[in-house]
Amino acid sequence: MATEALAAQRPLTPIDLSDNALYTENRWHAPFAELRRTAPLSYREDSPFGAYWSAVTYDLVQQIELDWQTWTSAWDKGNITIADGVGEIDFPNFIAQDPPIHTAQRKVISPAFAPSQMKTREEQVRARCAELLDGLPVGETFDWVERVSIPQTLGMLLILFDMPYDEWRDLKRWSDYASAVSADNLTDEFRAEFMEQMGQMLARFDRELEARRELPPTDDLLSRMVHSEAMGNMTPMERIANIALLIVGGNDTTRNSMSGLVEALDLYPDQLDLLHGDRALIPNAAQEIIRWQSPVTHMRRTATRDTELAGQRIREGEKMIMWYISANRDESVFPDSDRFDVTRENARRHLSFGHGIHRCVGARLAEIQIGTLIEEIVDRGWRIVPEGAPPRLPSPFLHGFTEMPVRIEKRR
Ligand code: HEM
Structure with a gap:
């Protein structure tokens, strides 16, 4: 069938879901709810990122994720976000690869997150968290993002890399650059700045990687990389891309859940009371905040062949956006899905x-x-009170806050 005839049959997405304003103004809930009801799979012809399909229900997102042969993540066939990449620059990290490269490189990294490693990590996370919270100015206004969310997540990453904590500001800057790609900054100037920052990051990490090459293998991520076959001899661009993946993956995401936690507990104070009454609910509350806040708004795939999905015909090379932020609100899986509910039985089924x-x-x-x-927070008997509406991230990819001014009060 001719392209125009095919396009004419497609349910069209009435608004551009990549529009930053939906997220900065926190008005994404209604359009996604409407699409879940009326058009679970729809097509948008024009956006600053070009044409794209949108999958907005739980089942569709799962279905696409499971069929990686049809829906590629490979950076050289598209990208993993709605933006097609930083202009002409290749960014070959393992999240943007298909098997077999993906499988081999993931195998190098994943043992660092195995249950056997998590006991030690838990102790390190607790020590760091307690130190950070003990240093907060109770009763005064301060920025939760700057004082808690950022240092807590970057601190953990530096532990995983076995690098000194005082380098967290550099890591933050590189992470911000690596995740800053959007339609309106794909200028020559941005590309030059981006490469300058990535070059600095590579120089710093290459020193660490080379030092570890001379030493026996250890548990840290960089040592695992240099001592492996799949990641031991990467090109400079592969090293940049994979280090950036670990930094952005571990930083922006968890950071925004930690800020979203403050918002959720403020909007639903009864849920904080429940946690005080029953500490055993806390692990489920962590799952629920990751569902409710959905730090990664979407991931993208690209069709490797002409295919059919949900009754629609999709052409090879077309862009498919899996909107996690919407799948996590799918009422057929999560009843009363906008509500933050620490007792939600299936919170852990989220797709964040x-x-x-x-x-x-x-x-x-x-x-x-x-x-x-x-x-x-519960053990200290705190209530964290936001001071005004927090500014939100202008991004269709990462969902969160640029700042979160708060004051800590003691619960009565
Ligand atoms: C992959 C979300 C924390 C490292 C992903 C993906 C998502 C995601 C959506 C891609 C999944 C897909 O394409 O199917 C999150 C969220 C987090 C979080 C919401 C926190 C709440 C972390 C942390 C690290 C990390 C703490 C590491 C320190 C990675 C890596 C990948 C990944 C390396 C690539 C996996 C692969 O391609 O096989 N994450 N992430 N993430 N994440 Fe996370």
Whole structure:
């Protein structure tokens, strides 16, 4: 069938879901709810990122994730976000690869997150969290993102890399650059800045990687990389891309759940009371915040062949956006889905970590970090009160806050 005839049959997405304003103004709930009811799979012809399909229900997102042969993640066939990449620059990290490269490289990284490693990590996370919270100015206004969410998540990453904590500001800057790609900054100037920052990051990490090459293998992520076949001899661009993946993957995501936690407990104070009454609910509360806040708004795949999905004909090379933020609100799986409910029985079924072969490798560590933060807040008898509406991230990819001004009060 001719392209125009095919396009004419497609249910069209009435608004551009990649529009930053939906997220900065926190008005994404209604359009996604409407699409879940009326058009679970729809097509948008024009956006700053070009044409794209949108899958907005739980089942569709799962279905796409499981069929990686039809829906590629490969960076050279598209990208893993709605933006097609930083202009002409290749970014070959393992989240943006298909098997067999993906399988081999993931195998190098994933043992660092195995249950046997998590006991030690839990102790380290708790010590760091307690130290951070003890240093907060109770009763005064301060920025929760700057004082808690950022240092807590970057601190953990530096532990995973076995690098000094005082380098967290550099890591934050590189992470911000690596995740800053959006339609309106794909200028020559941005590309030059991006490469300059990535070059600095590579120089710093290459020193660490080379030092570890000379030493016997240890548990840290960089040592695992240099001593492996799949990641021991990567090109400079592969090294940049994979280090950036670990930094962005571990940082922006968990950071925004930690800020979203403050918002959720403020909007649903009864849920904080429940946690005080029953500490055993805390692990489920961590799952629920990751569902409710959905730190990664979407991931993208690209069709490797002409195919059919949900009754629609999709052409090879077309862009498919899996909107996790909507799948996590799918009422057929999560009743009363906008409500933050620490007793929700299936909270852990959320899709915030994705699904299938790319499901987040750091998921357990993220749950530990968020669960520990909730425990430490509950144990201190705190209520964290936001001061005004927090500014939200202008991004269709990462969902969260740029700042979260708060004041800590003691619960009565
Ligand atoms: C993959 C979300 C924390 C490292 C992913 C994916 C998502 C995600 C959506 C892609 C899944 C897919 O395409 O199917 C999150 C969320 C987090 C979090 C919501 C926190 C609440 C972390 C942490 C780390 C990490 C703490 C590491 C320190 C990674 C890596 C991948 C990944 C390396 C690539 C996995 C692969 O391609 O096989 N994450 N993540 N993430 N995440 Fe996370």
